[in-house]
Amino acid sequence: MITRKVRKWERLPGKNTFCCDGRVMMARQKGVFYLTMFLIMGTCSLFFAFECPYLAVHLSPAIPVFAVLLFLFVMAMLLRTSFSDPGVLPRALPEEAAFIEMEIEAANGNVPAGQRPPPRIRNVQINNQIVKLKYCYTCKIFRPPRASHCSICDNCVDRFDHHCPWVGNCVGKRNYRYFYLFTLSLSLLTIYIFAFDIVHVVMRSVDKGFLNTLQETPGTYPLSVLVCFFTLWSVVGLTGFHTYLISLNQTTNEDIKGSWSGKNRVQNPYSHKNIIKNCCEVLCGPAYPSVLDRRGLMPEESSSALTSFAPSSTSIPAPQTTKTTAPLIPNEHTPDDVKPSIAASAEKTSSHKAKSPPPKEEQPPLPTVPPLASPETDAETSISKDKMY
Amino acid sequence: MCMDLWFCPGPAGRCLLLGEGGASHQFSVVPPPPPPPHLQELRRSASLANKVFIQRDYSEGTACRFQTKFPSELESRIERTLFEDTVKTLNTFYTEAEKIGGQSYLEGCLACATAYLIFLCMETRYEKVLKKIAKYIQEQNEKIYAPRGLLITDPIERGMRVIEVSIYEDRGSSGSSSGSSSVSVSTAR
Numbered sequence: 001m002i003t004r005k006v007r008k009w010e011r012l013p014g015k016n017t018f019c020c021d022g023r024v025m026m027a028r029q030k031g032v033f034y035l036t037m038f039l040i041m042g043t044c045s046l047f048f049a050f051e052c053p054y055l056a057v058h059l060s061p062a063i064p065v066f067a068v069l070l071f072l073f074v075m076a077m078l079l080r081t082s083f084s085d086p087g088v089l090p091r092a093l094p095e096e097a098a099f100i101e102m103e104i105e106a107a108n109g110n111v112p113a114g115q116r117p118p119p120r121i122r123n124v125q126i127n128n129q130i131v132k133l134k135y136c137y138t139c140k141i142f143r144p145p146r147a148s149h150c151s152i153c154d155n156c157v158d159r160f161d162h163h164c165p166w167v168g169n170c171v172g173k174r175n176y177r178y179f180y181l182f183t184l185s186l187s188l189l190t191i192y193i194f195a196f197d198i199v200h201v202v203m204r205s206v207d208k209g210f211l212n213t214l215q216e217t218p219g220t221y222p223l224s225v226l227v228c229f230f231t232l233w234s235v236v237g238l239t240g241f242h243t244y245l246i247s248l249n250q251t252t253n254e255d256i257k258g259s260w261s262g263k264n265r266v267q268n269p270y271s272h273k274n275i276i277k278n279c280c281e282v283l284c285g286p287a288y289p290s291v292l293d294r295r296g297l298m299p300e301e302s303s304s305a306l307t308s309f310a311p312s313s314t315s316i317p318a319p320q321t322t323k324t325t326a327p328l329i330p331n332e333h334t335p336d337d338v339k340p341s342i343a344a345s346a347e348k349t350s351s352h353k354a355k356s357p358p359p360k361e362e363q364p365p366l367p368t369v370p371p372l373a374s375p376e377t378d379a380e381t382s383i384s385k386d387k388m389y
Numbered sequence: 390m391c392m393d394l395w396f397c398p399g400p401a402g403r404c405l406l407l408g409e410g411g412a413s414h415q416f417s418v419v420p421p422p423p424p425p426p427h428l429q430e431l432r433r434s435a436s437l438a439n440k441v442f443i444q445r446d447y448s449e450g451t452a453c454r455f456q457t458k459f460p461s462e463l464e465s466r467i468e469r470t471l472f473e474d475t476v477k478t479l480n481t482f483y484t485e486a487e488k489i490g491g492q493s494y495l496e497g498c499l500a501c502a503t504a505y506l507i508f509l510c511m512e513t514r515y516e517k518v519l520k521k522i523a524k525y526i527q528e529q530n531e532k533i534y535a536p537r538g539l540l541i542t543d544p545i546e547r548g549m550r551v552i553e554v555s556i557y558e559d560r561g562s563s564g565s566s567s568g569s570s571s572v573s574v575s576t577a578r
Contacts, residue, residue, distance in 0.1 A: 072504070073504050076504035076505065076506065077504070077505075080504075080505055089548050089550065090547075090548040092550075093547070095440045095553075096440075096442055096547065096550075096551060096553070099440065099441075099442050100442075124447040124448065125448055126447055126448065126449070126450055126451075127449075127450065131447070133447075141550060144445065144447070144451065144550070145447055145450075145451050146451055159451070178505065181501065269450070270450060270451065280489060280494070281489055283497065284489065284493060284494045284497040284498070285487075285489050285493060285497070286486060286487050286488075286489070286493050286496075286513070286514060286515045287496070287497075287500070287508065287513040287514075287515060288515060289513070289515055289516055289519060289545070291545055291548045291549050292548075293546075
């Protein structure tokens with residue numbers, strides 16, 4: 001029997017869109033990304049069409065050649081940042097989630113009825129610094145250090161920096177260096193185009209006078225110069241900010257939350273205390289592989305063709321939709337199914353929060369199950385309360 | 390075919406007990422050899438009883454390391470030293486893959502100079518080490534773990550978060566440990 005080969009990306013939870021049969025991975029909202037592409041390509045094409053001929057003849061042909069190379073590099077970095085997996089951590093399979101639940105129960109002991117169970121935090125010591133690992137209710141894992149849950153993409157991302165709408169993707173461990181090179185090369189390209197715009201105007205004005213020049217080349221200047229001017233301030237500023245972060249080996253997320261701001265003697269345990277070493281680690285480190293197997297084949301589809309041994313296997317489309325018997329929190333395959341039992345209290349602090357868990361739908365067989373952990377016991381809210389001191 | 394193997398530990402290439410070939414993880418292209426006879430015996434007679442998850446060890450930072458603490462569930466199944474050796478070897482593999490030194494700088498600079506297009510045709514060092522790890526795990530499973538009714542899953546199948554050790558009970562045995570634990574782990578697939 002012929003079954004259509006279903007690849008794993010078609011069954012992945014989270015709010016990503018996939019293209020080219022799983023090779024390309026982006027966020028759902030791509031409008032701003034298209035704007036970025038349009039701005040870059042539009043400005044560069046105006047530059048190549050209107051100014052390069054003059055500059056190539058009157059100054060040097062190397063100018064447009066270098067501009068083309070820089071433009072190609074910028075586009076390559078942009079596409080690489082936008083299309084690659086930022087370092088998404090796959091959600092825990094049911095057995096792993098059950099194992100973690102059992103460990104948590106064992107650690108908490110018996111919680112009397114009516115009392116909230118303690119927040120789900122695991123403390124680890126990294127380089128003589130206590131780092132708290134928070135539990136993600138959506139992904140059912142204790143997030144590794146520096147990982148964070150992106151609410152826009154609904155995934156936990158390793159070394160989460162931020163979600164960038166301009167590139168239409170999260171920026172995380174795997175694509176941070178491409179993002180940085182994109183902002184750096186775009187700054188250089190903008191400065192280059194801006195500088196040569198001015199050179200072009202000056203040279204023509206010297207020949208023919210300023211007003212005549214404006215009359216001859218009306219179309220390019222307002223747009224090109226305006227775009228370059230605003231891009232310059234924003235992109236160069238962003239590049240500078242990320243250079244600062246890289247030299248300290250911090251992420252945007254940590255910087256915004258003030259994780260290593262020095263209060264209470266907390267220091268960044270990941271920093272090598274040496275700018276060069278920090279830069280090398282971030283920019284020249286190994287190319288991490290994607291742990292999200294997007295192009296692998298789904299096992300049921302291929303095994304159903306081979307045997308008919310497990311009749312239940314063909315009726316359930318994906319392993320992630322399995323409902324387990326309690327004491328687990330029911331698996332949230334699609335975010336649309338979630339009806340938070342406590343509204344709005346989960347949105348207290350930053351936007352990168354784990355979802356509040358849905359109300360329990362099944363009765364647990366074991367009477368010693370602690371009540372469903374709610375956002376009040378959520379680790380983030382307790383830590384944010386700590387930070388208020 | 391083993392009907393009790395609810396949790397085939399990963400894409401077909403990993404599952405020694407079912408012995409399926411076919412498409413596996415994106416970097417691995419070598420199909421596994423057919424399982425040796427004693428694994429086929431195990432397949433006919435074993436049922437999944439429990440799973441143990443070895444967590445990551447973050448004491449030295451975010452680099453990939455697993456805890457070498459010996460879990461109590463495996464005490465009766467395998468010698469402590471064998472298990473610790475496996476985990477330590479895996480840790481050295483991962484350290485080698487993530488080492489920041491001359492070779493990684495060269496790779497990074499060369500890739501940057503070609504706008505990272507070179508990664509379309511060249512395999513990164515990390516991917517090469519991952520292949521070695523996959524081979525090592527398969528070897529360990531065949532030689533050490535399967536004869537003891539255990540199976541190790543490659544961490545990359547679990548997002549590099551845990552090493553999953555599946556414990557199989559002999560169906561013919563009167564062991565009752567498979568009873569209650571299979572309630573909590575059984576799912577409909």
